[in-house]
Amino acid sequence: MTPIILVCSQDAELYLLLAHVLHSEGFEARLAASEDDVMDACTSEEISAVLLDCAGWPSDLAPLCALLKGTGLSVGALIDGNMRAQHLQLIKAGLDEGITRPLSPSKLLAFLQGIRPRSEAVTRSSFAVPAEFVFEPHAVVVSGKRISLAPMEVRILRFLLERQGQISTRQQLIEAAWPDRHAVESRTVDVHIGRLRRAIAELRDLRVRTVYGAGYALEFHYG
Amino acid sequence: MTPIILVCSQDAELYLLLAHVLHSEGFEARLAASEDDVMDACTSEEISAVLLDCAGWPSDLAPLCALLKGTGLSVGALIDGNMRAQHLQLIKAGLDEGITRPLSPSKLLAFLQGIRPRSEAVTRSSFAVPAEFVFEPHAVVVSGKRISLAPMEVRILRFLLERQGQISTRQQLIEAAWPDRHAVESRTVDVHIGRLRRAIAELRDLRVRTVYGAGYALEFHYG
DNA sequence: TTCATAATTTTGTTATAACAAAAATCATGA
DNA sequence: TCATGATTTTTGTTATAACAAAATTATGAA
Structure with missing residues (x-):
């Protein structure tokens, strides 16, 4: 069963690139460009994880993050390095992984494949x-x-x-x-x-x- | 011999994503963030193709394109759909393939793998x-x-x-x-x-x- | 006619012998 | 001692038998 990753963004090119990367690593990607899209996707398919694009979303994503965490989903977010307040809000909302821009595909994939966040990766490298x-x-x-x-x-x-x-x-x-x-x-x-x-x-x-x-x-x- | 694609951009995230995509399709990626970088790369390694990021470059890329074409390299460019004048300049400079934003990875890969541009692809599908x-x-x-x-x-x-x-x-x-x-x-x-x-x-x-x-x-x- | 189940077909994945190519090491002669 | 060619080792790729899983088809009972 190929895991499905829901990408929440209004940046078409980011989605196309991510979809390609995800696809070649054995994931399927879906696009949600609005909260309605997100709800529809979560209802109609078994989503394995959600990726929130903070730069490509018109409103605060923390409430949506909290909602998704409430359903037990894994949630990652692409966050601008200078948006610390937003990052904190997302962490309070239960975010599993914050991935700062510029996006490193390998870190995203590590998150999606269940590899622990870098701090734990460093610990584990010992x-x-x-x-x-x-x-x-x-x-x-x-x-x-x-x-x-x-x-x-x-x-x-x-x-x-x-x-x-x-x-x-x-x-x-x-x-x-x-x-x-x-x-x-x-x-x-x-x-x-x-x-x-x-x-x-x-x-x-x-x-x-x-x-x-x-x-x-x-x-x-x-x- | 793995073909090497030189990506000319100052957009770190785009490069990371493209490098990942290219890498998993059997290419190697190199980054050039300045014209000096471009010259260095072309001198020190055998570059198979060059990809110009028009949005992520501070100056007009047509002269660089002409120079690269003069050396016989294949050159593609990521071009905003609304930058028609720029597109025309690049075509006049000998551009092999213009890829409009948002970027479709499969079109980029088709270019890099020698598949003819879409107009010819449509012809060929007959x-x-x-x-x-x-x-x-x-x-x-x-x-x-x-x-x-x-x-x-x-x-x-x-x-x-x-x-x-x-x-x-x-x-x-x-x-x-x-x-x-x-x-x-x-x-x-x-x-x-x-x-x-x-x-x-x-x-x-x-x-x-x-x-x-x-x-x-x-x-x-x-x- | 419908539906559940079994059987068959199709598709995805693995293991491994074998071959092709590249890299490293060794032998030799100047 | 060093350059060069030969040999060996290592690595990358291919072919294919076999196994695992999924999808489709067939069958019989209700």
């Missing part, structure tokens, strides 16, 4: 690799065993360890393990996962699990 | 399926043979026939053959191409050719 794992450029040492790995396999394994069992999409793996702006097909990830699996096959407590239609997660049993 | 092919919902009849096909295979074959041997990317196939806003993995396309190939295997004059790293094209020998 989730280091468990001490049992010692990485080398072409290998990993764990449980007294030294496993040869290609550099790409090393990067993927390290990332999955840092994620501590959470599901990673292929796109997240690409962003984490490939050099910046390096475009590869998502099925390239699948092939590397297979290579990593074969390389670590002899480790009984470590396994890469496939989550159908979502991505991959690491299972590691400490002992 | 390239009907050759008369030898008669399509049914679950089959195609050609050369006196009736080949059973799944509906998706019918849509893919029809699209490839209309393309008359031109290469289609997986994304183009998805946009043409799948319902609007339907998100599938690009490897889903590969699987359907395989199924289509098996279905039409007995037709000696019809073949789906793989273009490594690009997509697919149909080979059909009339006779």
Whole structure:
């Protein structure tokens, strides 16, 4: 079931760009240009999250935010950096994520894919690799065993360890393990996962699990 | 070699969004916020195309456009619909493609992927399926043979026939053959191409050719 | 005729062997 | 020691069998 994101804006171009980005990340986008549109959309479809465009909306969005939060929806908002009072109002209304302009698509996507806000992301980045794992450029040492790995396999394994069992999409793996702006097909990830699996096959407590239609997660049993 | 698109703008958010869109379509984006930046970029890297943001540039872009065209680069421009004089100046400067605001990502991508401008696209859509092919919902009849096909295979074959041997990317196939806003993995396309190939295997004059790293094209020998 | 259920078809996704291309490393000779 | 060519390793992509899920069609009972 493709999650549907309701974009509340009267900025047509922003919507077109966002719709494109969302679509290519596995979301569907819907446009609401008025409060009536918002009500109609929430009634007729199962909306997964709402994105409020503060610059592209003629009135104060805090009441609408409160209403949407009252229905249990996740709500994010695009907020101008200089509109602090508005930001505060939205936070009081229960806003889940404020995304300041200029908009960073990756932060928006992180919000939509359930990744915690940056402050928590920073906290989580201190989730280091468990001490049992010692990485080398072409290998990993764990449980007294030294496993040869290609550099790409090393990067993927390290990332999955840092994620501590959470599901990673292929796109997240690409962003984490490939050099910046390096475009590869998502099925390239699948092939590397297979290579990593074969390389670590002899480790009984470590396994890469496939989550159908979502991505991959690491299972590691400490002992 | 990933094509590099130089985006000339001082609108940070537009750049972030465009960079994201371009990146996920297999392009790399670079930002130039001044004419010096443009010159630096063109000197230091092999730029495949340039995109001029007329709203996000402080001066007339026609001279820069002429300069870039002089170097043989493809140049597109984002142009406000009400800036006709500017549009004319850019056309006189040799502009390849004017994309009016609000920006449609698919039109931008069509330009970047070498698809002809819309006027030519409309012309090309009259390239009907050759008369030898008669399509049914679950089959195609050609050369006196009736080949059973799944509906998706019918849509893919029809699209490839209309393309008359031109290469289609997986994304183009998805946009043409799948319902609007339907998100599938690009490897889903590969699987359907395989199924289509098996279905039409007995037709000696019809073949789906793989273009490594690009997509697919149909080979059909009339006779 | 309608509707619920089962069966079948279609579509989406995964795994992995294999091939293509690029990058890194090694060997050799000047 | 260094440049160059050869070899090996690494990475990206493709093909396709197989599995999972969704959609459509068929069937039988009410």
